[in-house]
Amino acid sequence: MKYILSAVMVFVLCNTFAQNSISGIIVDRDTDTRLPFVNIYIPELETGTSTNDNGEFILNNIPNGNYKITYSYLGYETKSQTMTFPNTEPLTITLVTSAVEMDAIILSTPFHKLQSENVMKVDYEKVSDLKAIGAITLTEGIDNIAGVESITTGLSVGKPVIRGLSSNRVLVYAQGVRLENQQFGAEHGLGLNDAGVESIEVIKGPASLLYGSDALGGVLYLNPERFASFNTNSADFNATYFSNTLGYSTNVGYKESGEKFKFLFRGSVTGHSDYDAPDYRVTNTRFKEEDFKAGLGYQVTNFKTEFRYNMNHSSLGIPEEIGEQSTSKTPLLPYQDITNHIFSSKSTVFFDNSSLEINLGYIYNNRQEFEDEHHHDHHDDETEEEHEEHEEDEEHDDDHAEEEAALNMKLKTFNYDLKYNLPDYGRFETIVGVQGMNQVNSNYGEEILIPDATTNDLGVLATSHIHFETVDVQLGARFDYRNILIDETISKNYTSFNGAAGLKTTLFDFVITRFNVATGFRAPNLSELSSDGVHHGTNQYEIGNINLVNEQNIQLDLALEYDSDHFEFFVNGFYNYIYDYIYLAPTGETIDDVPVYNYTQDNAKLYGGEIGLHFHPHPLDWLHFESSFESVTGQQDNGDYLPQIPANSILNTIRVEYDTKWLNKGYAFVKLRSTFEQNKVSIFETASTGYSLLSAGFGGTISLFKNDLSISISGTNLTDKSYVNHLSRLKPLGIDNMGRNFSIGLSYKI
Template structure:
């Protein structure tokens, strides 16, 4: 591998490259007039420009090769074209006026195309839009994307659920590298701040071909904010207040681009007290978060690279029951103290008509978990090697709601007398992703690559949740995109090997071949269909292989199974999209068969009066999809009616239902967009999300009643001191509905989700 890299680097440094440039003009298709301030962007090179008052633009110092150029402007349909340098140097582009929202380039798939040109259906949403809905956290905001929900423990801890699958069945990518933060635990949240994240992409289905093990259920891909345009400086300051938690978030960012170098810095903080329902505050759902992101980029004609760093520290209270009532923001016992460091490097070497992408990452996850003193005693008595944050045996003073003095005493005691962490794990993960894009051959675009991971888990606390172990992954893949006149086809194959080494106790290896094939075609001018078939796999995690202890909150003793096989699935996806000038309709359906699905089941025995559960396997299947409608009626082009319905059903082979499957939901939105002389980018919306009864529950769940939540908001941009000031106002659960989500881990204690919340936010561009 080192020899290959050295050879490619030598070729990059010694080859002779012509300095290419592109000149062009962009016009309005209807009037033929030149358009000013059109954005021109080349995603492979991360180079861009804008047109002048006559619609003219120039891009210089470009390497030879085949590239995509995107042209976008509000009020016009985004257009993309393929060019070959040095043969194409002069362009004339005509943009079609359109009121349909501009599409975005999909980064999570390797060919970086607009969604309408992508063979695989990928959901894309800007973080700005998710935050405008009033979401307190990124995880909460993700539930606004059809087919995506959040598995929560209170407000501060949430993890994505994609079409019924979550935890180690869903991969999270940030800064271009896979995020590893002990995501197998039910109380282990996303661990990422939305500050400094520009957009999110969701692959809803097996993506093991692109990402390897653990992408069996899908991928959540977080795109960091772009660097500043060439030779510019940008800065912004933002803050938001949340009435329900009396909480706030702030962030400050700066970025600049000088000659060939680019820099970016962003810091943010957030603090929230216990969230409130109509009847009570939910004790210890409070949390604090600090986040810092930085990056540096360098680019010349034949080479570009960027290095990014993110450190995130979170103090997360673990709710257990309804106890002390206050608006303090320092977590009580038990709580988590988690620090996550993400180092990433992303480089591209451009050859004549080909390129080499090298992505490297290192993630250092430091997880500390503190618990009540009596919990330590319980662990000593039962030799428990499991997590503290599910405990149900509470101190009597915490259970007494009538004695206000005792509650205040214990809150003060918890805030200021923390013992050494009961659980302390450090997870260090180094990963690499190297892809070579071959020269285009006729209708074929082809990528070959290797991916891998080296991971070490080490324990430092008195409890052992999972043992010290080393995990190694290696995968090799090949993927082709074939362009036909009326269709696009994508095919690929991959081989993976994973080794899990639990020192002196267990050594397991898992191998898997996976493939994918898809086709996209325009049935008519307005109707597009996509059909995709893909396989995926997931190797058992350390908890499933080696656990041996009590989960107090679920009142069960869990025993791992060293003989577990890899989960293997096959999914079929069909997507239909109809887009006309004033109406859009989509329908997505899927059927997902999972062999060797891993789950917990009772043995009928007890240890220390606690029922014993073991990890077993059986085949399972999930099916469902999403349908939606978007109408923007003429001549009221500023008015939008949006409606979507999502459903998923999950069953074992014996027809028992799978746990933690989201209930069916219907979302209706009325949205208006407007411009005033004193207000730009103005909008307002009203949303009603109706979640239906969840009666299809597993043997260890109870049914969950349905509910409807009303939300509304408005916002826009003002000019203050000649700079843009963006203001947002939103309200969630405006009727203060008392409800419990089926995906809330507090459901077993009959604790409500959050009540009415009003948020006020601003962002000032310096």
């Protein structure tokens, strides 16, 4: 590794490529009117600019080679073109009006294409749009993406579920590196705040070819906010109030970009009281969170790099039963105290017509769990009444500084990702790469759920995108090796070879068709191999199985899309077969009055899909009707249903968009989510009843002191419906989900 980095630095210092520029004007195709504030972006360079009041733009520091350039503007179709540099010709770009949402560059796939150009179907959502419709947390926001749900513990903990798979089967990427934060646990959340996250991409299906182990079920890819455009700066303040939890979420940020250097930072503070169900507050669902993000970038003609850092600290209550009715935001015992540090760097060296990408990441996760007094030793001669009084006193003591964590785990992860983009050869775009990870888990508490261990990964991959006249084809293969050393005595090795193939074409001149087949794998995690103790977050005594083997799957995915000026329709179907699926099964025994669960394996299958439409009738282009339906079924080979499979649901939305003299980018919406009964449950679960939730909201942007002030007001569960989601971990306790909530958000940009 050090030789590679040294060679890169020598190359950067010695290389004398000429500096290229691009300039031009952007106009409306029909009126020839010049368009101001159009976004110009080069995804390979992660740099861009915007047109001035006269529709003019200029962008410098472009290396020699072929680069995709995108032009996007609200109300117009996103345009993409590939240019070869050096090129000194000024451009005249024409854009076509459209009521369809702007197309986005997809960064979670290796070729950085527009969403409409990808062979693999990827869902994309802006975080600002999810917050505008009332999402309180990041994980609650992703529930609005068809095929994506969350396993939740109140509001503070949410784990993404992609087509019925979750935990270690779904890989999360942040700042361009894989996030490792003990995500095997059902009560462990993302450990991320939405402040400073610009957009979310979801790969639904095995992505082991691109990401290795743990991407068997899909990838949740979080894109950090972009640096400021070339030679600009900006600052903003954002605040949201939530009526149900008497909660708040605030953040402030600043960013600036010059000729070569650019930087940004953002700090946020969040606090929520116990959420209010229709008939009671759910005790100890309260939480606090502090988050800080910073970034520094440097770019010259043939080299760019950026460093990012994220610190997230949260104190999360662990709900057990309905008790104290309080609006305090300080968690009671038991609670989690989690600190997460993410350091990442992304560098690219540009050659003539090729490039080398070097991504490095270091994640430090410290997870502490503080328990009720009855989990600690106490005097045997205490009377029951004295013990209850002692317990009550401790529960109401908000200062936990002197408490010792019963569970205290530190996870340190270093990962690297090197990809070489070969020169284009005819119809072929090809990438080869090497990825790896070193991970050390250490225990410092009196309780040990999983032992000390070291994990090492190494993967080698190659993938090509092949362009034909009417068909695009993508092929790839990958080999992975993983070693897990447990307590320095037990060594386990896992290997896997995986491939993927896909094609994209157009049927009948208007239906885009994508068909993908891919294999994926997941090596057993430490919890599944070696846990031996009470997991208080789940109230289970869990016993690992050192003889577990890889999960291996194959998934078929078919996506059809119809897109016209005023009507869009899509249908996705999938079939996913998993060999040696790992799951927890109760033994019927108890230890210390806690039920015992063993890890075991069996083959399983999941199948289903999503259907959706978007209608915006002419000439009422400001009016939008949107609807989506999602369904997934999971079964073992013996016919038993898999646990934690989301119920079928349908989401209907009516949305309007408008501009007035005093309100820009105005919008209003009414949304109805109908969740059906879930009767296809595992033998360890109970069925769940259906329900419907009504939401509505409006917002827009006004000018205040010559700067933009965005306002959003929304309400969720407006009928104050009493319901329990099938994926709520509070369901076995008979505890309802959150009741009616109103959110008021402000965002002021300077």
